Amino acid sequence: MRPEFVTTQIVSLILLTNARSDSGSSWAHVSPATNEHAAGHRVLGATLPTLTTDLRTPDEQQVIAALRAGDELAFATLVDQYTPSMLRVARMYVATKEAAEDVVQETWLGVIRGIEAFEGRSTLKTWMFRILVNRAQTRGERDSRTTPFSSLSTSSVDAGEHEPAVDPSRFVENGRWTGWWSQPPSAKHLPEAHVLGAESGTLLLAAVDALPDSQKIVITLRDIHGLTSEEVCDLLRISEVNQRVLLHRARAKVRGALEDYMNDGGGNA
Amino acid sequence: MRKPDMRCTDLVEEVSDWLEGGLSDDRRQLLEEHVSFCPGCCVYLEQTRAAVHAISFDIVADDLAAGGDAPSPAMRSALLEAFRASHSID
Numbered sequence: 001m002r003p004e005f006v007t008t009q010i011v012s013l014i015l016l017t018n019a020r021s022d023s024g025s026s027w028a029h030v031s032p033a034t035n036e037h038a039a040g041h042r043v044l045g046a047t048l049p050t051l052t053t054d055l056r057t058p059d060e061q062q063v064i065a066a067l068r069a070g071d072e073l074a075f076a077t078l079v080d081q082y083t084p085s086m087l088r089v090a091r092m093y094v095a096t097k098e099a100a101e102d103v104v105q106e107t108w109l110g111v112i113r114g115i116e117a118f119e120g121r122s123t124l125k126t127w128m129f130r131i132l133v134n135r136a137q138t139r140g141e142r143d144s145r146t147t148p149f150s151s152l153s154t155s156s157v158d159a160g161e162h163e164p165a166v167d168p169s170r171f172v173e174n175g176r177w178t179g180w181w182s183q184p185p186s187a188k189h190l191p192e193a194h195v196l197g198a199e200s201g202t203l204l205l206a207a208v209d210a211l212p213d214s215q216k217i218v219i220t221l222r223d224i225h226g227l228t229s230e231e232v233c234d235l236l237r238i239s240e241v242n243q244r245v246l247l248h249r250a251r252a253k254v255r256g257a258l259e260d261y262m263n264d265g266g267g268n269a
Numbered sequence: 270m271r272k273p274d275m276r277c278t279d280l281v282e283e284v285s286d287w288l289e290g291g292l293s294d295d296r297r298q299l300l301e302e303h304v305s306f307c308p309g310c311c312v313y314l315e316q317t318r319a320a321v322h323a324i325s326f327d328i329v330a331d332d333l334a335a336g337g338d339a340p341s342p343a344m345r346s347a348l349l350e351a352f353r354a355s356h357s358i359d
Binding site for chain 2: 061070072074075079080081083084085087088101104105108109112113164165166168169178179180181184185186189190200201203204205208219223224225226231244245248251252254255257258259
């Protein structure tokens with residue numbers, strides 16, 4: 001039986017994790033709590049992966065070197081890995097699947113042409129997505145397609161329709177406890193770390209796919225691909241405030257999808 | 270009882286900023302205090318973190334490819350051809 005409530009020890013472990021993070025999404029390693037409560041709250045005390053936003057890792061350097069050396073397998077692997085995301089992003093700018101394929105193909109040709117001169121001032125990944133978005137925008141304009149952001153003015157994202165992160169009916173609406181949970185998320189609906197189950201990836205990607213384009217593109221670049229907030233704002237030419245709002249809304253929906261998935265009995269391997 | 274400055278309805282709107290390290294010190298403290306006594310929000314925060322982690326590329330790369338967006342054989346061979354050609358110049 002999994003207890004519903006968490007101990008302050010576990011909670012402070014979580015808080016310690018994030019208290020160390022600087023701006024940008026980096027999490028420190030948290031080692032599993034060793035006390036009695038850990039067994040029942042394993043998911044909360046579990047080791048969180050280190051997520052770095054600086055992707056100038058040795059791996060990326062190796063990829064760049066391999067491409068420059070003419071390593072076809074390295075190039076083919078990169079194409080296989082990133083084309084799906086590139087197609088999804090391109091599709092937000094252009095009118096047809098075929099146009100998206102053209103844009104992605106042009107992007108890869110741009111990578112081939114530019115890799116020698118690539119200076120590494122950004123990550124390889126960011127550079128590739130920048131080429132992609134530029135080409136997608138150009139093609140989109142040429143095909144007179146509206147962009148993911150054309151329907152949004154700055155003000156409408158900032159101040160505009162409030163889009164609550166959670167259904168308001170889940171909170172108390174009257175009396176002294178106004179604003180507190182009336183239907184809180186349950187600890188039963190926390191996935192066991194690392195054991196989300198094979199279906200969850202597909203399911204959560206479906207939730208991402210269902211987002212409005214502006215939210216989809218931000219969460220794709222930020223959370224799927226790990227680009228920094230500065231890189232995404234620069235690439236998409238949106239303000240930091242807009243980016244934060246879009247990311248927040250996107251994450252809220254994906255969290256909701258995860259909660260629904262857990263509620264339906266998913267995530268139990 | 271003094272009314273707390275952060276309620277659950279506030280927290281769920283600020284969790285993303287907290288994950289980004291983008292809250293002011295005051296808001297961050299309020300949020301962390303709130304989480305320490307509110308199990309619902311503690312779970313909410315962890316769900317958000319888990320969801321964000323679960324869609325990271327390392328984890329979903331295969332799902333992305335399986336979603337029917339893998340490069341077509343024609344695209345692949347054209348690109349490999351171009352790659353080869355770019356390296357055959359002496």
